[in-house]
Structures are given as C-alpha cells and as structure tokens.
C-alpha cells in the first residue's frame with residue numbers, strides 16, 4: 293500500500309451512478325414500479341443493495357430463489373429500462389452531484405485523462421444528458437467486458453483504453469461491488485457515502501462537494517497519513 297501511494301497519479305476513473313449523478317432514486321422508482329406490477333416484494337432498503345450491480349445482477353438479487361424463464365427475465369429488464377428512460381430523457385446538468393462541475397475541469401486542466409467505468413448500459417446516454425461526455429477520453433461499461441463488478445474487468449478495461457497502468461489510476465466509487473472491483477484492479481480507491489457500504493476503500497468521503505483535485509492528489513499520493521486515517 294505504501295508503494296502504491298508513492299506512484300504519481302496519472303488518470304482518474306469515475307463510476308457514474310452515485311458519483312457523477314444521483315440516479316439511485318430513479319433506479320429505485322423504476323424497479324419499484326416493475327416489481328409492484330409483478331407482485332414481487334421490494335423496498336428502498338433492498339434497492340440500496342443494488343448499487344453498482346448490473347441490471348441483470350440486480351434482478352437476480354431481488355428474485356432470489358424465484359425461478360423465471362430467461363425470456364421473462366429479459367422482458368422485465370427491458371420494461372425496467374423503458375421506465376428508467378422516462379427519467380433520463382429529462383436529465384440535464386442540474387443532475388450532476390455537488391462538486392463534479394468544478395472537479396472535472398480541474399482534473400482536465402491538470403492534464404490527466406479521465407474515464408468512466410460503469411455498470412450501466414445507459415452510461416453514454418446519461419453522460420451526454422449531463423453535458424459531461426466530452427470530459428472523458430473513454431466511457432466504458434460492464435457490457436464491454438466479460439465480468440461485471442465486483443470483478444475488476446471494467447476498471448482494467450477503462451485504464452487500458454486511456455493507456456494508464458492501474459497503479460497510477462484513482463478510482464472513485466459509491467457501491468460496495470465497485471469498491472471491490474477497483475481494489476481488485478490494483479487502483480487507489482476513493483469511496484463516497486456510508487462507511488458501512490464503502491469502508492473498504494482507501495479513503496472515504498461523504499461526497500465531492502468542495503473537494504479540489506489538489507486535495508485528492510495530496511491525500512492519495514501520501515501513504516502514511518492515508519493508512520492511519522482510513523483505518524487500514
């Protein structure tokens with residue numbers, strides 16, 4: 293870990309949902325609508341467990357032992373996505389999470405490439421709606437790789453696309469599965485949100501509001517202070 297923190301950062305890889313924009317409520321409302329229609333129990337607490345999981349993994353997590361034919365599952369996934377699109381069609385820059393509108397240009401001005409590594413099939417569309425798609429050299433989703441988060445595939449793929457070794461990447465995540473994915477990729481990891489969920493990240497913050505690139509660089513390139521402040 294000390295070695296990892298001594299490597300200068302050369303790129304930043306962002307998760308999208310919950311990091312760049314808060315779509316958790318849209319996902320909740322669209323899943324709730326689907327499961328209400330199907331008489332399958334679901335609530336906000338269950339929705340929290342789905343952060344970072346692909347749409348199919350989310351459906352399987354809710355279905356549990358219920359057996360469904362693949363065609364039926366696909367119909368559920370398509371219907372959920374149709375409902376989700378009703379929300380994302382309305383999205384614009386006002387849906388950026390606090391700090392993002394300031395942080396992306398700062399990182400760009402510092403000359404570091406940025407990428408997105410998301411579990412969402414809608415990642416390109418949402419980044420375009422938010423007006424930030426052109427800030428990223430590459431936008432990757434788990435649909436580009438064999439294994440979804442918590443496997444490291446999408447982070448490794450994003451790093452390769454921007455030609456940066458994982459050890460020189462900072463990954464920013466809000467989901468437990470995404471934190472595991474970025475750690476397994478060998479990156480430094482900033483977790484945003486509840487420490488009970490993202491506590492395995494090297495550093496945990498509430499969010500990126502008021503956080504500058506200089507702050508992040510100072511913290512993630514200085515091992516001993518990090519090791520003690522994150523409890524690792």
Ligand code: BG6
Pocket residue numbers: 308309310319342343344345346347350373376410411412413414415467
């Ligand atoms: C992740 C979200 O980014 O994307 C999950 O955290 C969501 O909640 C997943 O299920 C899949 O999104 P989409 O847009 O492909 O349905």
Ligand code: MG
Pocket residue numbers: 307308309310311343344465466467470
């Ligand atoms: Mg997320």
